[in-house]
Amino acid sequence: MEVQEPKRRIPLVGTVEGVLTVFKHVLMKPVTVQYPEEKEYVPERFRFRIFLNLDDCVGCTLCEQVCPNKSIKMETVKRNNPRNKRMIYPDVNFGTCTVCRNCQEICPTDAIYLTHVFETSRTKNSFLYSPEELAMPEEEVKK
Amino acid sequence: MSLLSFTYGIFKVLGYDLATFVTFLIDSIVFLLVASVAVAGTIYFFRKYMARVQLRIGPNRVGKFGTLQLIADAFKLFGKESILPRLRDDLPYKVAPVLVFIGLLVAFSILPYGSLYYIGDIFISNSGVGIILLFAVLAIMPIGELLAGISSHNKYSLIGALRAVAKDISFEVPMMLSVLAIVVMASARTTNSLNISSVVTSELLPYGILEPLGLFVFFISMIARASYTPFDMGESESELVSGYSTEYTGMRFGLFYLGMFGTILLGSFIVSLFYLGGYNGPYSSDIGLIYLLIKAVIVVVISFTVWLAMPRIRIDKFVNFGWKYLLPISVINLVLAGFLTIYLGW
Amino acid sequence: MEFQPGEEKGKDGRKIIKVKKEDLLSTLESLKKKGFNHLSLITGVDRKDYIEVVYHLHSFESNEYVVVKTVTYNSKVPSVTHLWKSADWDEREEYDLMGIEFEGHPDLRRLFLPQNWVGHPLRKDYNMKNVQYINMDEDGEDYATFDPGDGW
């Protein structure tokens, strides 16, 4: 299919039409969602920060293996959990985590999962979250 | 009655010499402040208008509706480090932004702004050769741009300055010719056809209706003078980073920035004075200032919409356009104006 | 596995022509004459003791696809820039990352990495532990400095 070039018209007419098309948008409603005040609807599958359910984790190290950029390392935490005999839990380095959700996919007990929390900015380059911190809400994680 | 005599009336008790001095001093300061605020208001209006055209909201965090945004910008620009290029030409580099801004302010002070109830006619200088003075002052600004571009010792700045000059040369002549047509038309009705206020007062039917060609040429020239899209080849952001102002920081850049928007405001004042009937309005002549402001705002809105909707023209095409189209059109316009004036007596 | 010249069909159904390095240019020339005017891709595969060079050719007229394969033991292959201009950057890239020297290339410089980068990263024996710094000289051109210590 050959694309057609626009027909030659009287000079300036089309230009004025274009200017009017732009001007027309003044009357339309802005589409802006004012972020901090107005919270937008977040889709169910939206994924950002990783959370960990300490009680469900069985320490199988599958998430460590599947993580493509080695953001997940297993760490020993002294904690009374009968299902996790080896007492190893994942810690996540958010400085390299690409939220690819492979860990969530492969986790046999759904202990590690991604959530909607995205307000994770820091003024320091310290993003290594220990297993306990992974279970905390974002506001309480202070470094 | 005028602004000057109004102020003089207030300070009459001080005696003639002192009162005259104080009058001019106070009027100048007030005028400077008003002009700066008006230019800042234009920038704020542009940012809000641009946001609305682009389905956004625009600045709204500082003050009600973001009205203090420009003050925040000014504070920031004042507080910025001033970086001077090592290989600059010192004097021109420092003078250039000031030239642009001063030229703008002087041009503002030449225009008449109509009258308002008690104050009377508002003007600072009502020179007998106002039109010549106005365009002489307007011709200072490109010198500032050229100096800025050459003295920065930056290739982008240099190309930007050369483009700006090429652009200026190609629209100055048509612009002057179309203004000359105004003078020709006004000369039939007023004895002092070089005085801006008498030209505007004689303009009972707006000259824009009598000389649509002149309006077209002049409007395009004003866009080119203010150098925004489609004629912003001098500082074309996507090609030359920032053109002649690439190397400027802080308040020096702020002066260029103010100068650009100030020229838009000035241009819309001049267009509405010369072509849209200025402060002449249908009812009372006491609110001439309001008429003028309304017309100026309309022209400003048109200018901004053109800015936001147009791509940038190529410099050689613009030079062609200037010499091959604008110049003949303005000559035809001049001839037509003479014809209308002499034979039809309009 | 010994390299044998000949034809075969690949896993994806494409015709693969295996040629010796000496016959490469003549094969490609004759293919170009047959209408394969689009050189899609040049690939080097490091098989540890030799390097496989794979050419993907395509003809717009007959919509045919053919893969030409050759091997080189001294990482030198004749350049095909005179046949297809698109080979220019492909060969530079393969020289940069794989270390194949294309003999007769007009301007064989590194494409992605700085000019004096040490080693060719896509080789299997490239040591990823060696850290190289990059700096700029006065003209704004990059040069690499080799540093086995900790780096960026």
Added chain:
Amino acid sequence: MSEWVELNMGPQHPSTHGVLRLKIKVEGEIVREVEPVIGYLHRNAEKLCENTFFCDNLLYFDRMDYVGAPGMEVGYLEAAEKLLGVPPPERAIWIRTIMAELSRIASHLVWLGAYGLDLGMLTPFFYAFDLREKIMTIFVEASGSRLLTNYCSIGGVYQDFNEKIVQEIEDFINIAPSKIEELNSLFVKNDIFISRTKGIGYMSKEVAIDYGVTGPMLRASGVEYDVRKAEPYLAYSKVNFEIPVSSKGDNLARFLVRIEEMRQSVKIISQAIKKLPDGPFFNPKAKKSMMIRMRGEGEVYARTEASKGEFGVYIVGDGGVKPYRVRVRSPSLKNLSVLREIGKNVMIADLVAISGTTDLVFGEIDR
């Protein structure tokens, strides 16, 4: 003989769309020589792919053409699934078709907005991004991520389309044609835009073929070639669409071809969403626990029509869980290399306009 001035555009320059560096020699305003310098975003994707599982490699492909990530995923999976022997089920094929076409529109919209900025038009950028935001909503609804979706996975897709996604895609189909029309009219009606693009940056058919140019740039030079027709993959043989071609070969032709491609993509999506079959969306052979155990041997080359052109992936496997060698044929690299030819003897402003129509994405060029 006047002197040529060397001018260095980039790597940080508003018109270079990322980190392109153009070393140009100008004579006054006229560009006499262009030498693109690339590699400022060389992120070693090909090397890293060799050290990662087949399933994880999608990560690096997402980040190649980041403005249209699903299109890249499709390209990789075409090759990887042949190598691993896990073909996707019918429903996944159709879902991937929809995602690939959406990503083509998203990519062209980014290009359209950026091209407006290149020419100095401030506003179309915002309208284009406004429309693109609708696609991003679909992406985030389907995959959970806006830009780098990581949606397709080996043997199918990550999660099924639900009612809401189908509804949003239908909404998008309803509004998209009128919005595209409006965007198009903002450009082509404008006399200055026509003067900036018509007859500028002419590329002949022979030059295009010689330099290996593909995609919209090739079609704008008069070669009616599209991998979707020439070697159909996914569900493209089962939908009706046309290949836009132009014989003019200038900036305007490239512009119009891309606009027309967006329209055709909307057409494909509207057909695909009607034909979307029921059934599984995942090949059971590639289930979760198999993710890191899939092995592949042999070599496979698969090519797809990404938004920039022919995107080829060549994977060599040695029977391990990781690929032995991955080679990517990036369309933008070839499209950029022709700039040396068509960017000569034009003005600086035209160079910007020409490099705008090549639609560069550096994640894909430098990899």
Added chain:
Amino acid sequence: MKTGEPGLITTTLEKALEWGRSNSIWPLTFGLACCAIEMMAVQASKVDISRFGSEIFRSSPRQSDLMIVAGTVTKKMAPRVKRLYDEMPYPKYVIAMGVCVIQGGPYVEGYSVVLGVDRVIPVDVYVPGCPPTPEALTYGIMTLQKKIRGENTR
């Protein structure tokens, strides 16, 4: 009042400057990779960074206050990033956007990637994510505003 203590006028001026700086952050048009598209989305209508007075993206480093390092910094690019940072006038701020810039992200094992832009230039705010959503970057800019005003930040 002892010498050396800031006086009333100085503190007021300082406060005013901080207020101005925090509300008028002009970013540099500097996109490196994937995150640049989200940076453009921040500028676009849906999120609209202009509400915070930051919509003026200056393309000359001389006129910008904020450098959003959006995308992987490779070793070839790092000297340029440094040079651009040096060209910016004080006070200048840097936001590291995306995990590539923070610690290398998915390319952490690559041979030509700088593992964190803070090895080249000082960084004020780190915004993790790959890429961070426009809202997340807006949150980062708000964090930077808080930092400029001297409020508590994490």
